[in-house]
Amino acid sequence: MKQGSNFAHWQQQVQNHTEQTLNRLLPLSDELPAPLIDAMRYAALDGGKRLRPMLVFAAAELGNNIAEAVDNAIAAIECIHIYSLVHDDMPEMDNDSLRHGKAACHIRYTPATALLVGDALQSMAFSLLSRPTNLSPERQLQMVQTLAQAAGCSGMAGGQAIDLACVGKSLNQNELEHMHQLKTGALIRSAVALGGLCCNDIEQHQLTALDAYACHLGLAFQVIDDVLDCEQDSGVLGKTAGKDAQANKPTYVSLLGLASARQYAENLIQMALEALAGFDHRAEHLRELAQFVIARNH
Amino acid sequence: MKQGSNFAHWQQQVQNHTEQTLNRLLPLSDELPAPLIDAMRYAALDGGKRLRPMLVFAAAELGNNIAEAVDNAIAAIECIHIYSLVHDDMPEMDNDSLRHGKAACHIRYTPATALLVGDALQSMAFSLLSRPTNLSPERQLQMVQTLAQAAGCSGMAGGQAIDLACVGKSLNQNELEHMHQLKTGALIRSAVALGGLCCNDIEQHQLTALDAYACHLGLAFQVIDDVLDCEQDSGVLGKTAGKDAQANKPTYVSLLGLASARQYAENLIQMALEALAGFDHRAEHLRELAQFVIARNH
Numbered sequence: 114m115k116q117g118s119n120f121a122h123w124q125q126q127v128q129n130h131t132e133q134t135l136n137r138l139l140p141l142s143d144e145l146p147a148p149l150i151d152a153m154r155y156a157a158l159d160g161g162k163r164l165r166p167m168l169v170f171a172a173a174e175l176g177n178n179i180a181e182a183v184d185n186a187i188a189a190i191e192c193i194h195i196y197s198l199v200h201d202d203m204p205e206m207d208n209d210s211l212r213h214g215k216a217a218c219h220i221r222y223t224p225a226t227a228l229l230v231g232d233a234l235q236s237m238a239f240s241l242l243s244r245p246t247n248l249s250p251e252r253q254l255q256m257v258q259t260l261a262q263a264a265g266c267s268g269m270a271g272g273q274a275i276d277l278a279c280v281g282k283s284l285n286q287n288e289l290e291h292m293h294q295l296k297t298g299a300l301i302r303s304a305v306a307l308g309g310l311c312c313n314d315i316e317q318h319q320l321t322a323l324d325a326y327a328c329h330l331g332l333a334f335q336v337i338d339d340v341l342d343c344e345q346d347s348g349v350l351g352k353t354a355g356k357d358a359q360a361n362k363p364t365y366v367s368l369l370g371l372a373s374a375r376q377y378a379e380n381l382i383q384m385a386l387e388a389l390a391g392f393d394h395r396a397e398h399l400r401e402l403a404q405f406v407i408a409r410n411h
Numbered sequence: 412m413k414q415g416s417n418f419a420h421w422q423q424q425v426q427n428h429t430e431q432t433l434n435r436l437l438p439l440s441d442e443l444p445a446p447l448i449d450a451m452r453y454a455a456l457d458g459g460k461r462l463r464p465m466l467v468f469a470a471a472e473l474g475n476n477i478a479e480a481v482d483n484a485i486a487a488i489e490c491i492h493i494y495s496l497v498h499d500d501m502p503e504m505d506n507d508s509l510r511h512g513k514a515a516c517h518i519r520y521t522p523a524t525a526l527l528v529g530d531a532l533q534s535m536a537f538s539l540l541s542r543p544t545n546l547s548p549e550r551q552l553q554m555v556q557t558l559a560q561a562a563g564c565s566g567m568a569g570g571q572a573i574d575l576a577c578v579g580k581s582l583n584q585n586e587l588e589h590m591h592q593l594k595t596g597a598l599i600r601s602a603v604a605l606g607g608l609c610c611n612d613i614e615q616h617q618l619t620a621l622d623a624y625a626c627h628l629g630l631a632f633q634v635i636d637d638v639l640d641c642e643q644d645s646g647v648l649g650k651t652a653g654k655d656a657q658a659n660k661p662t663y664v665s666l667l668g669l670a671s672a673r674q675y676a677e678n679l680i681q682m683a684l685e686a687l688a689g690f691d692h693r694a695e696h697l698r699e700l701a702q703f704v705i706a707r708n709h
Contacts, residue, residue: 140564146593149564149572200530205522224503225575228526229568232498232533236563239537243555250548257541257555265534266438266447270527274447277523295444 120401124167131166131187132158138188138241152222152230153237157195160213162409164334164402165190165304171398172308172323176315182248186256186307189238193264194300196234199227201273235264248311256310263303272296276362284363290332297338298331305330305399318391325388326399333381334406339364340374341409382407418699422465429464429485430456436486436539450520450528451535455493458511460707462632462700463488463602469696470606470621474613480546484554484605487536491562492598494532497525499571533562546609554608561601570594574660582661588630595636596629603628603697616689623686624697631679632704637662638672639707680705 135157142150166187173183202209202217203224210220219227242257262268272295279292305327309315343366365374385403389396433455440448464485471481500507500515501522508518517525540555560566570593577590603625607613641664663672683701687694 145564146569146572229572233564233568235533236559240559243552250552254541254548254551261534261538266531270531271444274444274527
């Protein structure tokens with residue numbers, strides 16, 4: 114499937130809207146501790162593919178969504194994603210100095226500030242999801258639960274701990290998969306779930322189908338990340354390339370080889386698309402996002 | 412007012428109950444990434460005064476509380492408090508090696524693990540508060556909002572950023588107060604608020620009175636902390652003594668002198684007690700906690 118200019122236009126719209134929404138919802142440095150707020154805004158604004166907000170938006174198109182809840186959800190999921198990048202780049206973790214084509218937060222500011230930026234962005238995510246909106250409190254509470262589970266020790270933070278523990282070890286495909294399902298998959302799943310939960314009229318079987326889509330997509334995203342990390346140079350990626358291989362971390366490419374890893378990602382994308390079979394044209398952006406994940410070059 | 416053995420007994424009960432509740436609600440390392448879970452349990456269990464859980468319990472005694480919501484609230488507030496200690500002890504922050512009389516988390520494990528422990532404990536706090544209970548979803552959402560605000564850039568994390576920025580600077584009393592109101596006061600206020608919110612029958616004017624109590628108490632707590640930090644040795648405190656003075660951080664003792672700082676704390680405790688004037692005997696433990704804060708020696 115060739116992606117049309119309409120999808121590129123939609124992507125641009127979501128990116129612009131995400132930027133504007135974060136800009137509006139992040140505090141201003143004239144109200145609150147200036148160095149912290151400046152650094153939060155530096156880390157959160159003007160960077161990134163905004164894949165997770167796109168997933169929230171695309172899933173929210175499946176029903177009658179509450180726009181304010183969607184905005185809070187896209188900002189919340191980006192706050193969690195960005196906090197994880199800020200902490201992940203720190204010296205005691207990946208010790209990476211480049212992020213989204215600019216200096217990492219702990220380089221531009223200090224490691225202590227980067228630590229607090231991550232901490233404060235995580236709190237902000239839950240503050241956003243618990244603001245009163247026209248969505249029912251039950252639904253909003255479910256959104257908090259979904260994101261908190263995805264971020265914590267049974268999700269993203271747990272995956273990062275496994276990642277730390279397996280440097281220099283050989284993992285089999287199941288172990289690698291489990292690590293990625295937690296480290297990046299959980300947050301991608303929660304982005305799709307949050308979008309669906311913003312619709313008052315979504316049904317449980319639809320949420321289940323959405324989750325199957327998101328599971329396959331999340332894994333494909335990670336496989337492609339490993340492929341790109343092997344193929345590309347730092348200029349295109351906007352981050353230091355080849356870091357995982359240098360750090361002797363297991364990757365899909367080291368496990369399967371480059372060609373098989375790419376084929377595996379393509380199979381996962383097919384399964385993601387099949388999970389959407391029961392949806393009508395309103396799932397079009399979810400389908401195009403799946404194509405985008407496999408076609409991206411950074 | 413002399414504190415009777417009943418209060419000491421109640422304190423012990425709350426400490427035991429908090430320990431059991433955290434032990435039950437924290438994940439087990441046979442289910443999830445073992446090094447992370449072990450380190451989370453190490454940081455969270457067997458240590459600390461459990462002042463914030465005491466405040467939750469004491470405030471929850473003012474009405475008909477939902478026991479399960481109280482348990483989730485005490486565990487959640489301790490998760491936030493403990494995550495802040497774990498991150499605060501790290502090399503880029505206070506670089507402290509001793510906490511609750513044992514090795515700090517980044518010493519016992521690694522700085523990278525300590526970073527993830529703090530991150531995962533914060534997520535866990537919001538996961539706990541969003542679990543379905545018999546408390547109304549509106550109330551639970553309000554609890555999430557209260558804790559997220561208290562933890563974030565307009566609360567604890569913001570206060571820590573101000574604290575970082577003011578090393579070696581002289582602050583006046585207003586500036587010092589503002590820093591402490593964010594850094595430690597916000598979480599103490601939220602502990603009291605969470606306890607009140609667990610009662611289905613609490614009224615808004617009671618929540619307002621509780622908040623006035625908590626504001627004064629939180630500030631008194633910090634003033635006494637500065638006094639103890641100056642007076643005591645590390646063995647009694649269970650953490651490295653005199654760190655703030657060594658680090659050239661402004662304290663109430665450096666600003667007011669030792670005797671005036673203690674007097675100021677006593678005045679604040681009086682104001683805290685006055686805020687409780689409208690409550691009957693059910694506020695007894697809140698009153699005794701105020702006395703405890705001024706009488707404690709560690």
